Amino acid sequence: MTTGCLCLHGFTGSPWELEPLAERLRKKYRWLVYTPVLPGHNENENLKEVSYKTWIYKADLAARELFLHCDQVYVIGFSMGGMLASYIAARYPVAKVVLLGAAAQYIGAGQLMKDMAEMLESGIKGQMKKHPWYPIFYEKVHTPLHAVREFQKAVKAVTPFLKDVTVPVFIGQGVQDGLVPRRSAQFLYEKMTMPVKKLYFYEQSKHFLCHGANSEQVMEDVENFLIDDIPDGEIVWKSAY
Template identity: 40%
Template sequence: MIGCLCIHGFTGSPFEVEPLGNFLKENTSWIVETPTLPGHGGELARLRGVAYQDWVQEAEQSLQGMLAKCSTVYLVGFSMGGVISGYLATKYPVKKLVLLSAAAYYINPKQLLQDIKEMAAEGMRGTLGNNDLFQRYRKKIKETPLTATFQFQRLVKELRPTLSQIEVPTLIVQGELDGIVPVKSASFLYNTIPSNEREIVYLPKSKHLVCHDEDRDQLFTTVEKFLIK
């Protein structure tokens, strides 16, 4: 039996990787699971008091459970989930690893400024309320506890060095218009991961939420092809 575990990002939920998960469920006979990390998936105030170790532990326990029932396990990580997944791939016998917008680095000032300019223009036209990106930024900035942001930063700092130990085949996917995770993060991953089987794919029309953006069909087929080959 084949299993695919998908790990979402900081302040996010399974929604972030749901389109990819649904695609894999519809086109394979795999078990596809996406756990909700502690404090996530609802009101962001719930993140207060949660330590980054709790997020890692939840992902690790989910992986252990999938390894117990599946002979082959693939691991997919989005944003912060990519960093967690990379770390887990050095500890457990996962078959292949997929890193989506993995946050080895975070905040792309140039693209974020462009996004803000576009939001300002929409504000002048009175259409800003319809901008999904603005709504996400506003909600997360307003509701995310500062302590949780510090925990996210600690997680990246502590786990990033383990990426140099990844030996499994790895696919790195990065949106070129990502205002949260800069393109240099993907380059860093490719140059740091020592696996002899690693690929990097850039999505020219995608921002951070690659599973929901314009290149998503290309993303889905690319991931499926990488995993089944």
């Protein structure tokens, strides 16, 4: 049996967001892992010129392409890519779906303010650009408003498909995520009505689950979810310490 895995990155992001997990699955299991770049996200492209419909279409096209070559397909989505993954899982006979920091809701203001305060403190010391959050804040601040509106439209367009997802789902959420709040993961868990679903909270993680303090736990949990038989749904809190 040929197994494929579609990995969908987030808004203003790139395949780097899921790269450690994608490489792990590719090397360990020899799966056909496809990590397409969404329209407007290549270096030579402009987010001002894209529509949310092109992101949905690209994800749909990628899924169709994988099903041409694979007998079994998994879908993994990060942030906005998690919402696109839910859409794919509702429309295609995927085996399982993984949602990491999925942006059903967004901007956890409390944690975001804490991160900004920490970054500003680094700036006072003359080291702002060395702060790990600096590239993220810089990127978000400079994102065209048109693209932000398209992102909101994308989330609104695919949310109704959540109720149509019937395959096992894994939802992973960073407790300290300043961009996608915990209530987003809880919303997804409640909205999806399939009997087999897992919700994992990672206590030390921020938004980038595959690169944070709990990254090894995240990847191990996702791997086990994909390759093992799954018991009934559960909610789990995990700590790196």
